[in-house]
Amino acid sequence: MSGTSPSAATLYSRVEKVIPAIEWPVFADDIDAILRLKRERNAVILAHNYQTPEIFHCVADIVGDSLALARKAMEVEAEVIVLAGVHFMAETAKLLNPEKTVLIPDLGAGCSLADSITPEDVRLMRQRFPGVPVVTYVNTSAAVKAESDICCTSGNAKAVVESLGVPRVIMLPDEYLAQNIAAQTDVEIIAWKGHCEVHERFTPADIRELREAHPGVTVLAHPECPPEVVAEADFAGSTAAMSDYVGREKPARVVLITECSMSDNVSVGYPDIEFIRPCNLCPHMKRITLGNIRAALEENRHVVTIDPELAVRARLAVERMLAV
Template identity: 55%
Template sequence: MSVQQQNLSPTQEIYKKISKFVPEAEWKIHAPLIEKINKIKKEKNAIILAHNYQTPEIYHGVADISADSLALAVEASKTKADKIIMCGVHFMAETAKLMCPEKKVFLPDMQAGCSLSNSITGEDVKLLKQKFPGVPVVSYVNTSADVKAETDVCCTSANAVKVVESLNVDKVIFLPDQYLADYVAKNTKVKIISWKGTCIVHEQFTGKEIEEIKAENPGIKIIAHPECPPDVIAASDFAGSTSGMIDYVKNKQPKKVMLVTECSMSDNVEADNPNVSFIKPCNLCPYMKKINLKKILNCLENETNEIILDSKTIEAARKSVIRMTEIGR
C-alpha cells in the first residue's frame, strides 16, 4: 500500500503536494512528527515561522508563515502567539526577538548560523563609523543583533535600493554582502561603501555556468538573487529578492526556469507552481539544513534554545529593524 493510500489525514494532503521531493520512506518518518508538531503548537499557542530555504516537509508541513526575511520580521511583530519557533538561521531568530521582545523566541538549532552574519561584528561597524564619520549605515537583515544595534536602518534584498535612497544622502555604508552592495550601486546614484561579506550559497554560482545552462535549455528563464556575483546577474533574465523570484514564477509561469539560489527554495516554489518545469541548482545552505522536524519538536516540547538578548541591544537594534519595515518593499 502506498503512503497516499494510507489514512494519514491531516498529513495526506501535504504529502500529495510535496511527494515529488520527499521519498515515501522518508515521509513515513516525517508524517507522525508533523502531526505531533501541529498538535503541540496549538496547545502551547506557538507559531512556526519558516524561511523559504527550509525543506518542503517543514515549509509545507508545519510552518504557519513561510516567507522571506522581511515578511518573517513583519509577521513576528503581528503574531498573537506566546511563543515563536523560527525555522531559519540565528539572525532571523534574533530579528524576531527584536520585533517582539516580550515574547519567547526559539531556534531549533543554535548552530544554524550564516556566513554573511558571521562576516562582520558590531565592533567592525563601530570602526567603519569612525573611519567615515556622519555616513549612515545600512545593514542587510542578514546580520547579528550587535551589528543592527550600530545600524541606522536595515534592509533586505527586496528593498535595499529603496532603503538607501530613502536616506536622501550622497553616500552610505552598506553591509555586509559585497555582491548585494554591487547590485545596489548599479541601481542608485548614491555612493556605496561596502564590506567583503558573501553568502556561501550564492557565491558558488558563476556566469559561465549560467550561460552553459541557457545553451543546454533553449527558452529557459534564469532568475538570480542579488547576492550572486555580478557576472551571474548579468547572464540572468531577472534578478530579484527571494519574494521577487517567487512572484516572477507565480505571475509569469515560464515553461522552464532556474532559480539561482538555495535548492529547497526551488522545491518549495515548484510545489506551488506544478505547471512550471524547474532546472535545479545544487547549492544547499548547510546552516538552514541544521533545522529538522525532530529539532522543531524538541524545541516545542522542552522550550529549548531560547533567544536571549539584553535590553540595551534590543533597544538599539530594534530601531533599525522597525525603520526597515516602515519603508517596506
C-alpha cells in the first residue's frame, strides 16, 4: 500500500449500511493495526464469503468462495497468507503455496463436512467400489484429499464429475451436494453421509414461509442444502454463483439460503435490493475475528503445516481440479 493507504476511518463507508456507526469504534483499532501489520510482514488476507463485513470489506485482500480462494492463492506474491476462513481452506492455501507461511487465526475453525470423513473411510470406499474414481469436495482435510483422485467445489462439481469421462464416481463427503449434482448429470454418483451443519437445517417449509411472508422474493439456495430445499428455490449455486446472480438479475427482493454473513457482504454492493435474512450461522467461520487476525500477524500464529509426502498427493488432487 502506498501513501494513500486506507484506514479504519476511511473504510467505514464500505460497510455503513450493515454495521451501525456506534459499533465501529470497537473495530477501528484492530483494523488499523491489521492494515499496518500487513505492510510490515508482506502479508495478505484471504477471506471466505461467510466472513463478517468488517473482515470481508475492510481488511481482506482476496475474497470469494472456496474455488476462487483456491485459484487466487496460487497468484499470491506475499510472504505470509492469513486465511480468514476454516482450517481446510488454510490447508488448501498451504498446499498451493508450500514455500509461504500460512496462518489460521483460530485452530478451532473446523467444518462439519471435513469432520465427517477420514482417510480410512476413503480407502474403504475404494475397496467397496474398485476402479471408481474418487471426487472429494474441498471441504475436507488434506489427508482426505491425498486419498482422492480429484477435488471439487460446489461451483465446479458438475464440471469435475463429467471431466472424468466415466459412468460413475464416488463423491465425498457431502451427501446433499452429491444428490444435487446427480440430478444434473447422467453420471452415477455414489455419495457419503456428510452434511454441512448450516445448510442441512434449512427445510422446504422455511422457503414456503419466506415466500408467504415476502411476496415476490427470489430464493437462491446453496447446493449443500437438501435436494428438496433446492427444488423449492429459484436458483441454486455456490456462494460466488449466488452473488453473480444478484448482480446480473438484480431482483427487487432476494433471500440467500446459506450462511448469515453472505447476505451482509453481498448487500453492500446493491443498496437498492432488499435482502431478506434467514440467519443460520456457521460457528466455525465465526471463530475468525479481527482480534485473532491481528494476533495471528503479531504472534505468527497458528502456522499451518502439512506432512510433505501427504502434501504431494493432496496437491495433485487440487491441481487436477484447477485444471478443469
